[in-house]
Every structure is written in C-alpha cells, then in structure tokens.
Amino acid sequence: MISKPWVEKAKSARDYRDETLSKVDPPLEPLPDPLPLSSQDLPKKYLTPREYELTQNYDAIELLEMLRSKKLTSEELTRAFLRRAALAQYAVNCVTELMWDEAVERAKYLDSLPEPIGPLHGLPISVKEHHGMNGKTNHASYVAWIGQPCDRNPLNDYLYDAGCVFYVRTTGPQTLMALECENNIYGRTVNPWNRNLTPGGSSGGEGALVGFRGSVWGLGGDIGGSVRAPASNCGVYGFKPTSKRIPLKGMKHTMDGKDSILATFGPLTQSRETINLFMKVILDNEPWRYDPSLTVKKWTPETLTEPLKIAIEWSDGVVKPHPPMIRALKVVADACKAAGMEVVDWEPYKHDKAWDIVSGLYFPDGGEMILAPLKEIDEPILPLIKFITEEQPNVKNRTMHEYWDLCVERDNYREEYAAHWSKTADSGMEVDVIICPATPGAAPLHDTARYWPYTSQWNLLDFPAAIFPVTFVDVEKDKKEEGYVPMNEQDKYNYDLYEPEKWVGAPVSCCIVGRRNMDEKVMAALEAVEKAMGRK
Amino acid sequence: MISKPWVEKAKSARDYRDETLSKVDPPLEPLPDPLPLSSQDLPKKYLTPREYELTQNYDAIELLEMLRSKKLTSEELTRAFLRRAALAQYAVNCVTELMWDEAVERAKYLDSLPEPIGPLHGLPISVKEHHGMNGKTNHASYVAWIGQPCDRNPLNDYLYDAGCVFYVRTTGPQTLMALECENNIYGRTVNPWNRNLTPGGSSGGEGALVGFRGSVWGLGGDIGGSVRAPASNCGVYGFKPTSKRIPLKGMKHTMDGKDSILATFGPLTQSRETINLFMKVILDNEPWRYDPSLTVKKWTPETLTEPLKIAIEWSDGVVKPHPPMIRALKVVADACKAAGMEVVDWEPYKHDKAWDIVSGLYFPDGGEMILAPLKEIDEPILPLIKFITEEQPNVKNRTMHEYWDLCVERDNYREEYAAHWSKTADSGMEVDVIICPATPGAAPLHDTARYWPYTSQWNLLDFPAAIFPVTFVDVEKDKKEEGYVPMNEQDKYNYDLYEPEKWVGAPVSCCIVGRRNMDEKVMAALEAVEKAMGRK
CATH class of the missing domain: 3.90.1300.10 (Amidase signature (AS) domain)
Known part of the structure; x- marks a missing residue:
C-alpha cells in the first residue's frame, strides 16, 4: 500500500526537525x-x-x-x-x-x-x-x-x-x-x-x-x-x-x-x-x-499613583470557570483588597453576543479559505478545527454586504462595551482594569478546549490583556462544585469535564485587561497587583 | 401627466428649505x-x-x-x-x-x-x-x-x-x-x-x-x-x-x-x-x-525648530495641473526658499496604481449598494456619479476573497509609499511635508471634475492634509501652455479644458501633506509656510 502524498510530505518536515535535533x-x-x-x-x-x-x-x-x-x-x-x-x-x-x-x-x-x-x-x-x-x-x-x-x-x-x-x-x-x-x-x-x-x-x-x-x-x-x-x-x-x-x-x-x-x-x-x-x-x-498602519507611540511606562480600582470578572455569564480559576481570582482579589485597592465585581456585557460576532468575523467565508490548504493535499481536518469552522452556528459563508453588516454589529458592540466601562465611573472612580479568568479553567484536557470567549472577548474589543501565573490546582481546595445547575449546554460541557484529580500539577493563571490602547496602564496595574501579591 | 414619485418627494425637501428661508x-x-x-x-x-x-x-x-x-x-x-x-x-x-x-x-x-x-x-x-x-x-x-x-x-x-x-x-x-x-x-x-x-x-x-x-x-x-x-x-x-x-x-x-x-x-x-x-x-x-476605535491622543501642537524640508509635488506624473496651480506652487516654494527652508522636488510614487486601488475599494460591490437608493425610487443617476461608479475600470463587483486581495494591495502600496518617504532621508534630512496641488487646477467647470487622484491619494494613504489659499487665477500670468503633449487620455482631458478666460476670479489653493498621524506636524508646518508667505 502506498502512503498518501500528505503523509510523505508531513514526514519530510519531521525528518528535517530530527536532523536539526x-x-x-x-x-x-x-x-x-x-x-x-x-x-x-x-x-x-x-x-x-x-x-x-x-x-x-x-x-x-x-x-x-x-x-x-x-x-x-x-x-x-x-x-x-x-x-x-x-x-x-x-x-x-x-x-x-x-x-x-x-x-x-x-x-x-x-x-x-x-x-x-x-x-x-x-x-x-x-x-x-x-x-x-x-x-x-x-x-x-x-x-x-x-x-x-x-x-x-x-x-x-x-x-x-x-x-x-x-x-x-x-x-x-x-x-x-x-x-x-x-x-x-x-x-x-x-x-x-x-x-x-x-x-x-x-x-x-x-x-x-x-x-x-x-x-x-x-x-x-x-x-x-x-x-x-x-x-x-x-x-x-x-x-x-x-x-x-x-x-x-x-x-x-x-x-x-x-x-x-x-x-x-x-x-x-x-x-x-x-x-x-x-x-x-x-x-x-x-x-x-515602516508599517504606517501602526499607532505612533513609543512604549511609555505609566506610574499609577492613586489606589487602583480593580473589577473582578468571576464569570462571563455564559460558562462558569472551574473551581481552581475562581480560587485564583479570589487570591488576587484578596491581595488587592489587602493592599488598599478598591475591588468590585465586573458585570459582563453580552459575552454570548460577542462570540456570535467574533466567530462570524473569524471566518466570513464559512471557513473556505482557511480549509483550502487542507483540501489541496487531502490532509484530514482535526476535530477542534472542524469544531471552530464547521460547527459554529454563526460561521457562515456570507455575501460581502452581510460581512459589512457584521462589521457594523462589531462596531456597535465595541461602543456599547466602552459605554458599559465608562458607566463604572457613575459611582465614584472608573474601573482601571479588569481581572478575569484567563480561560474557563486550568489547561484543558486534550481535545476539549472548545470555549474561546474568555480570550476572544478581548480580541473582539481589541483590549490589551496580560496573563500572569497565580497558583496551581489543589485537589483538596479545588473540589468540584456538587449540585451546580449549568446555565446552558456550553456551561454543562465545561462543568462535566472537571475532576480535580485529572489536573494534578496544573498552573492556574489570571488575566488583566484594560481599555483599548491602555497597554502601558495594564502593565503598570499588573505591577501593582503583583506587588500586592508579595511579588517583586 | 402625473409627476414621478421621486420628483414629488424632491420637491417636498425644497419646499421645506424655502419655508425655513x-x-x-x-x-x-x-x-x-x-x-x-x-x-x-x-x-x-x-x-x-x-x-x-x-x-x-x-x-x-x-x-x-x-x-x-x-x-x-x-x-x-x-x-x-x-x-x-x-x-x-x-x-x-x-x-x-x-x-x-x-x-x-x-x-x-x-x-x-x-x-x-x-x-x-x-x-x-x-x-x-x-x-x-x-x-x-x-x-x-x-x-x-x-x-x-x-x-x-x-x-x-x-x-x-x-x-x-x-x-x-x-x-x-x-x-x-x-x-x-x-x-x-x-x-x-x-x-x-x-x-x-x-x-x-x-x-x-x-x-x-x-x-x-x-x-x-x-x-x-x-x-x-x-x-x-x-x-x-x-x-x-x-x-x-x-x-x-x-x-x-x-x-x-x-x-x-x-x-x-x-x-x-x-x-x-x-x-x-x-x-x-x-x-x-x-x-x-x-x-x-466613546468610540474606542479612535486614536488615543489629544491635540498636541508641535513646535518645529529646525528649518523645514519641504517637497513640492509639481505633478502626480499622471495629470499635469493647470498653469494657475503650478504658479501657486511656485509662489509657495519661493517663499519657503526665501525663508531659509530646504525645498526639493517630490517624486510621486505610482499614483496611477493608487487610483486603481482606491477606486476599487470605494465600491468593492461595483457600486451596487451606493446606487440602490436611486433605483429604489427611480431617481435618475447624474453624469459624475455614473462616471465614478460605472465607468471606472477598476470598480468591479468583487467576491469577498477578491476584496481581501485588494486590501492586501492597499497595505503593500502604503508600505511602499512609507519606504519611499523614508528614503528622502538618504541624502540628509527627511522631507517633513509635501506641498502639492490641491486638485489638478482651480475650481473645475461644471460636470468636469473627473480627476480625483490629487485628493484621493491622501485618503488611500490616510495622510493628514490641509488646504490653504494661495492666489487667484490671473489671465495674463496663467496662459495656456501651448504645444504641450499630454501624457495620456486623462491628462489630455484636463489639458483641453483649460482656457484662462473661463476661470476669471477663481481662487487657487495648495495642499500640505504629512505622513500618517502627523496631523499636528502638518499644521505646524502650515504655520511656518504661511509665515514665510508673509501671513500671520
């Protein structure tokens, strides 16, 4: 039996890698x-x-x-x-x-x-x-x-x-x-x-x-x-x-x-x-x-003098994070409070709608172009790729006018989110940064990383976001929440996956997010947060 | 005979205007x-x-x-x-x-x-x-x-x-x-x-x-x-x-x-x-x-200390401006030189290609959407609108993939133009601003404004551009250039239009252009140029 051309070609890249090793x-x-x-x-x-x-x-x-x-x-x-x-x-x-x-x-x-x-x-x-x-x-x-x-x-x-x-x-x-x-x-x-x-x-x-x-x-x-x-x-x-x-x-x-x-x-x-x-x-x-589309601004470190106002996003309202992630958020929130920062809860704004928009905009041609190089050589599509292109309800082959309409939805959502953030100033200071789950839990089991919105949310909004390690999964502390009633199918999928014993040794990290273009502020706030956590 | 619905509707807006007057x-x-x-x-x-x-x-x-x-x-x-x-x-x-x-x-x-x-x-x-x-x-x-x-x-x-x-x-x-x-x-x-x-x-x-x-x-x-x-x-x-x-x-x-x-x-x-x-x-x-897509930068006036390096774009290499425009450029160039600025010629970079790209991107659906409200009520299309949508060689109803390809062409052209500008520093200082014809002449005769690239060029490149008045058409000074051999059909169209007597009283203005996002620099340079011209 003759091997398929894609199998041979794939082997050539492994051979090259092995040669370099x-x-x-x-x-x-x-x-x-x-x-x-x-x-x-x-x-x-x-x-x-x-x-x-x-x-x-x-x-x-x-x-x-x-x-x-x-x-x-x-x-x-x-x-x-x-x-x-x-x-x-x-x-x-x-x-x-x-x-x-x-x-x-x-x-x-x-x-x-x-x-x-x-x-x-x-x-x-x-x-x-x-x-x-x-x-x-x-x-x-x-x-x-x-x-x-x-x-x-x-x-x-x-x-x-x-x-x-x-x-x-x-x-x-x-x-x-x-x-x-x-x-x-x-x-x-x-x-x-x-x-x-x-x-x-x-x-x-x-x-x-x-x-x-x-x-x-x-x-x-x-x-x-x-x-x-x-x-x-x-x-x-x-x-x-x-x-x-x-x-x-x-x-x-x-x-x-x-x-x-x-x-x-x-x-x-x-x-x-x-x-x-x-x-x-x-x-x-x-x-x-060199690339005139870029923002004209050198890296301009910020010094934050006032006590920070930090909002904790405990959940995006669609999929509840696994217990280790919630514990990690609590570790950070407690440290920030102890350091004198104002810590409030973040109210997520239509993160389900955000996924509809961003998933549609990832593949406005229904995935045709991104899958073409697979078809070209008959390379089999892997399950998670099939999932993200062919199994998403809002990934469709759109006409150009439908595509523009979706871009308008995007812009409207971005403005609504900006207003939502600005509104936090109604009761005192405006929220400086959000601290949120990096992902819906610690590192996923293989072939299960199906819930993107904890990260894709900030791509849709184009907000700067930094990941920092917080703790490790602890089988004793991070027990499964018994009796939890999932909010929807995606939440159930994520909930059902979790058994602490499968996550032994896994790191747990949080994400710190700022408004668009506030990159330096996010990094300055991360410094303040890490110092609050007793780090250098 | 009953008037067409669009005629009636148009009249209602004029009636409203007249009422306000x-x-x-x-x-x-x-x-x-x-x-x-x-x-x-x-x-x-x-x-x-x-x-x-x-x-x-x-x-x-x-x-x-x-x-x-x-x-x-x-x-x-x-x-x-x-x-x-x-x-x-x-x-x-x-x-x-x-x-x-x-x-x-x-x-x-x-x-x-x-x-x-x-x-x-x-x-x-x-x-x-x-x-x-x-x-x-x-x-x-x-x-x-x-x-x-x-x-x-x-x-x-x-x-x-x-x-x-x-x-x-x-x-x-x-x-x-x-x-x-x-x-x-x-x-x-x-x-x-x-x-x-x-x-x-x-x-x-x-x-x-x-x-x-x-x-x-x-x-x-x-x-x-x-x-x-x-x-x-x-x-x-x-x-x-x-x-x-x-x-x-x-x-x-x-x-x-x-x-x-x-x-x-x-x-x-x-x-x-x-x-x-x-x-x-x-x-x-x-x-x-409010609109998070905007650049985060207040208006930050610049003070230019060094003598400016000004490049004069006498022509875009496709259509030669009418004599009054060239005289206006000379007025400005001479004043800048007399004020001690370095004045050089600007080498246009493929402005014909720029028009192909930008005209295609104005109407990637071949004009379908912009003409739809006319068709909706049977409103007749006017000649210049027909010209810009239906008579441009690169205005086509594209597939989404063809549209993306054209966006890549746009990005490549923008980078090439940036490199072209940076290259002016090879022989000493980099050009600070370009002074160019605002349009291919003074105000066009009715129904003849068919050459956009003197302005659309800076939309494609997204460069800041300010217009300032320089002089007026002078029948004596701005005689038609006899014996000129046009470079192409567009150039011939523009050349043939010109008869100084038709332009009596018309103002002539120039444009000052800077690199993308250098808005404050353009305005500071305009101040220097106007002062060189003896203005306040």
Missing part, C-alpha cells in the same frame, strides 16, 4: 519510557548543573544583566537553552527546528564584539514556526505548505538587530485556529506540567517550551487567545497588546486582507518585566515608519 | 436676475453695514474673542450669519435648511448666561446636511431618503456642548461621491467666485457658504477629497485629519461596515488657527472613550 552536543541521554506525567523534574536530571542553573533560575532581565557584566557568555547561555529546548522536544514535542549551528555561531560572534550591539545582546529567543524567519521555510502547520519560503518578519528583525540569538522554532495547531496544539505534521504538543493536558494554542509550542523553561522569551501571536491560552496553561507570563502597536508582517496565514478582527504578535515570558522590555525594544524602532 | 428677518431684497458671475460683491449690498462687518472681517478666533469680551452678543452675530447664509442660498444655492428660530433662541440663551459654557460659546457653525443633527431628518442627497431620522452625531454634540450655535445646513452631491455638488433635490450649487465653476464636493455647500463668508466654521467630511476640493475651489482653509482622530458617527450613508478606506470629518474655515481650535475642542472631549 541530531546536532545536540553533547547528545541527551534517552528519556524514560513512558514519560512522567510532569516534565518539570527532567531538566535537573538531564542537563549539567550549570545548564540547569542558567535556564532554571533567571528571567530575561537577569540574564541580560549577567551578559552585559560578562558574568556569562552568550555562547554558554545559548548552548544551555539549546540543550534544554531539545529536552523539551523529547518531553513535550514542542519543537519544529533546533537551530544549533547558527545559534552557536551567532552567539560566538556576539561574544567577540567589544560592545553590546543592542539591549538584547546575547539573549536566546524562541519563535513560533508560523511567524517565519529570514532564510527559513515555514508552513504554519499546513502539510501543503511545507517547504514554502518565509516572508520577511520585521519583528524578528528588530529583535535580531537588538542582539538576540534565535535558537529554536516551535509548534502550532493545524490552521493555527485552535486553543490547543495538534497538527498532522508533528502530532500533539503536551503540557510540561501534566502531559494529559494541553499547553494550549495556537502558540502552544512556545507555551510548552517557556513553561518547561526551555526559553525565557518566546514569540507568539494572538487573534483569539493564541498567546494568552498557552501562557495561562503553562504558568508563564503572556501579553496581547492592542493591535497595531507592534508590526505583524512575516506571518504565513490565509485570509490576508481580512482586517475585521486583527491579530497581534505577543511575548510569552518568565516575568512581567520581560514584557515591558519586549514592548520597549520593538517600539524604540518606530515601526510605524 | 421665509423666516429671514428682515427679509432680503430680491437679487439681480441674471445673477452676477461672482457673488462676492452681493453681501455689501444686501446686508447692513454691521452685518457685513461682522461676517466679512473676522475669523472664528477673532469672533470668539469679541464674544468673550462682550463686544458682541451671540444673537447679533448669529442673526448676521443667518442673513448672510440666506443670501448665499439665493446667490449660489448651497443651503438645505436655515435654522432661524432655533439658532436665535440658542444664541439668546447663551447670551443670558453669566459665564461662557465652553470654548465656542456663541459661535455660529454651519454643517453639511449629510452629517445629521439631533432632532432633524437627513437624506444625504438621496431623494429616497428624504424625511429619514438623523442618527446622533457626537462631533456635533461636542461642538454644541462647547457652546456653538448651529444655524444652517448645506448641500452635497448625489450619493456624496462626487467632487462637485449637484443632486436631484436642490439642483446645482455654484462657486461664489465664479458661477460657471463648481464649488466642488462633496462638502460643496460648505465650501460655497464659507467661500461666500456665510460661515467662518463649516463642517464637512472627506473620503476622496470632499473637504479639500471644496475648500480649495472656494479659497478657504480645509483639513482632512488622519482617520480615527475624530469621531465619525451620525453620518447617513451606504456601505457602513466597509472600513477598507476610511472617511473622516473635517472643518472648512477662514483661517488656519480655526483648524487648530477645531481639533483641540474635539479632542479635549477624549472621544476615544
């Missing part, structure tokens, strides 16, 4: 079979103590300081992260390409210079395969696109010019439109905290790698939760800026020119301050001079 | 028949000396100062402008509704207050009919829409809250997509400097009224030149800000939700500083809190 020097010892539920104990065992120390203990800010003060060479650091990334691949299957030779060569070159070439001099950075990179090919997880050339990616260029070392590229889901990370090329990427859970998607490879500490600075993209879901599921920081703050070119995807819902790149990191550095480095380049 | 108190003496070529001498003859003085001699800034210092009541001022606007209607046919009673009442109310309610306290402001106004109906020059209710118009609300007096509403062309001003309701609006010329469009009623000094502050809108062409043709100031600086709701139009080329409101005024005041008053309201 064969460069690991020294090679890694074979991993246990079966692999442990959590991958978190593997690095200590498989890396040298120095590699472990460098990759385990510092965020990007600290590593950059060590590099600048010559306590560390870029080559040593890069080799450590290359080996940890390779280990991550064997543990959780998150790598599409390990860039051993070129990363080491780049690091050596940077080490040879008398002065740093920029603020990221010597820092290893990981990038989602989908984003493309100069001189590489990329396929955006479509088998049909394997081997296609990359476009120029100005964001990567800015980081490169600032002195970074690209060393690894990571996985995404089929079509990129999933909050999990499975495709027909590499299979499934799993969560480094619990392999029965998903790292999320679409920047799932980045989430898994950063959650495994195989990277301190990963690059993802977000149009429905693709930075935030993986960051949340994997217990790391993530940021979806307002669209048009940072450039978005060089990404391979379908439906280019459909700008009714805008994607944005965003970082996944080990610390809040790494996000601030990311934004500063990119915006110092004045990218609006 | 009957309120003029005291009534105006009848005008000469036939009317003189230029309407500029009529006011002195038909208004009282005080009315004439108030409407003839001051800009909005000066009138506001007189109002604030109680040298003048709002009622006296409003009555003067009401009478001059009525005179404008009889002279050039630019009014759809005179708001006598409510304007006088409003003015009296404002005069009765001990303190000004805002920065525009007592100032009469005119508004294009198309924009809508609380409590009124509007039809956007479609017969079928006569009598339809208005949407709320936040821009008008801001001005009202700042203390202005709305006193007159003005004409626009059929469908609003014309650089002239004729429709089947009111007929043709003519130019107050020469009635054989058009005031331009679509804000043609505003252009004519402000050019007649029947208003010091008019409100228009611009998606292809609709503020700039009338401002230029009528010898007044006009400003098209970057889109999304000021709110754009409350306008009646078709194709809502098609946001691939964005319209913006903009002022037509007697002075540059009135534009700055307009922008400040609107942006002091933080309109982004």
